[in-house]
Amino acid sequence: YKFWQTQPVGKLGDKEKIEKEGPFKEIDIEQVRKEPYPMADGFEWVTMDLLDEEELKEVFELLYGHYVEDDEAMFRFNYSKSFLKWALRSPGWKRDWHVGLRATQSRKLVAFISAIPVDLRVRDKVLKASEVNFLVVHKKLRSKRLTPVLIKEITRRCYLEGVFQAIYTAGVVLPKPISTCRYFHRSIDWQKLHDVGFSPLPKGSKPSYQVRKYQLPDHTATKGLRAMEHKDIDAVHDLLTRYLRRFDMSPEFSKEEIEHWLLHKPKEFEEQVVWSYVVEDPQTKSIYDFFSFYCLESSVINNPIHTNVRAAYLFYYATETVFFPDSSREDLKTCLNALINDALILAKKYKFDVFNALTLQDNALFLDQQKFGGGDGQLHYYLYNYNANPIAGGVDARNNVDEAGSGVGVVML
């Protein structure tokens, strides 16, 4: 019984072009089970209340000990409580979509899966979809087929809300990725990355050469660059909405979502999760560009010197450059290199060790020039119950950056 064969996800190997893109399973809400799926003896479903500090802490601890690791089990994502509040309590969030599994006796939280709502455009269609993330099963309960049940349960809860499509990413290959992007990293503190075993010393090089290669100025260079403020929400919303239309797949953000995802609120988040900067024309005061990055640390497993790597991840950005009459790809390349170089300088200022980016959006235009190195990880994008032709992930057949760029405009956390 292969879980995937019963799910509306295209079979592996479909190579022919899909004529008509769209859902391929019509769901009748009347037929959807009203109560959770039966669960193995000794475990029970719970809905986590992430407004409750204690329950938020339980989800944090489960992820801290059991979430995604690299293949050599040297690092594990360390999503902070602030991050989880930001990621899971976004506009339109539903408590029912924060699904936990507890051991009945001990009450211990042993598994979790979540979803948040997103208006997702795929080419010319906009879907009321969900973004599924933070699937985790306690290490002691692995290989017991709990995952298919967790997935069925989050699916049922999405169906009950009239949501019949989902987007999700994974480092593992599952049936039918719609796109695949590659990890790229730009060292900021090379010595620390080397100490934790993340950055090897290239043959013929020396630590001092590597440190010099990645050194960055202390101050940004772009005139008019400043931190985003509440007053910039409308302008950033307008600019990003137009810019995201360049891609085959992208979210359609409301102004509330722009405020939530891009504007750091010190009172709400004791530790900062997202950094956003705008470029304001001194004369007209209009916003010509913006970029953002988020903080996601990785625990270093078993290292005598360091316990954490502080990574900045490129998030959303946009520039008016593409809308200037007869502007070229070279103009966009020049603009993005200047913006991302300033993003790197700010990441250094805020004590990040590494700046991570995928090959999606227009990232192909600056990865090389800004000294990003290709990682050995890939991020596969998936759609649930939606047949769509493949979307370029920004890498070619040999997994090198494809200058033609990518059609992916969705950044998953």
Ligand SMILES: CCCCCCCCCCCCCC(=O)SCCNC(=O)CCNC(=O)[C@H](O)C(C)(C)COP(=O)(O)OP(=O)(O)OC[C@H]1O[C@@H](n2cnc3c(N)ncnc32)[C@H](O)[C@@H]1OP(=O)(O)O
């Ligand atoms: C309309 C709404 C729809 C909503 C739902 C849309 C779909 C959402 C889909 C989920 C989006 C999640 C997005 C993220 O959060 S991706 C991050 C996933 N989390 C981790 O990697 C954390 C560390 N690992 C673990 O906690 C466990 O190893 C997990 C929980 C991953 C598997 O637990 P375990 O190792 O104990 O295995 P099992 O015995 O229970 O089950 C084995 C089956 O599970 C399939 N498997 C393995 N990894 C994944 C994976 N990442 N997505 C989907 N399926 C996965 C695998 O192919 C096999 O199926 P089959 O090949 O044998 O049939």
Ligand SMILES: Cc1c(COc2ccc(F)c(F)c2F)oc2cccc(OCCCNCc3cccnc3)c12
């Ligand atoms: C993850 C990731 C990496 C790994 O980066 C590091 C890991 C350990 C370190 F010590 C370090 F310095 C890294 F840069 O480099 C990247 C470059 C671009 C994008 C990246 O991840 C995109 C966000 C991934 N979401 C988490 C996730 C990952 C896999 C499945 N489901 C969710 C990554």
